[in-house]
Amino acid sequence: MLGTGDTLSTSTPIKLKLPVGICAIGGGCFQSLAVDTAGNIWTMGDNPSGQQGQGNYDRLHYPKKVLFEAKAGEPNNGLVTTIQSINYKFWISRILKYLLFITSIFLNIYLYKKLKLTMAKKS
Numbered sequence: 001m002l003g004t005g006d007t008l009s010t011s012t013p014i015k016l017k018l019p020v021g022i023c024a025i026g027g028g029c030f031q032s033l034a035v036d037t038a039g040n041i042w043t044m045g046d047n048p049s050g051q052q053g054q055g056n057y058d059r060l061h062y063p064k065k066v067l068f069e070a071k072a073g074e075p076n077n078g079l080v081t082t083i084q085s086i087n088y089k090f091w092i093s094r095i096l097k098y099l100l101f102i103t104s105i106f107l108n109i110y111l112y113k114k115l116k117l118t119m120a121k122k123s
Helices: 077-085 088-122
Strands: 022-027 031-036 041-045 060-065
Touching: 022 088, 031 088
Parallel strands: none
Antiparallel strands: 022 031, 031 041, 041 060
């Protein structure tokens, strides 16, 4: 679930082949996330509930960019202009780091409870 192309566990740090410009990373029990300096979110790992944001339940063995699409009729030019007019790289990366951290915590709690329930059913 580390984005290494396999499902092997490791108890020591390993170098990942991540996209250029990664400025923040986060990891959960079965999922990892990364944010690049352009504000793109990259996700990898297990995906049993579709939590990877890819629109499916496929396990991701390599980092894959989460695609955000503007919905028809939603104004987004004002937001884009506002973000571009401030030092967005600093603020976006800081906000995304906190969001990744919080998401990681909630995902770990969810997966722990799910694993605990699965183990209880097997007993």
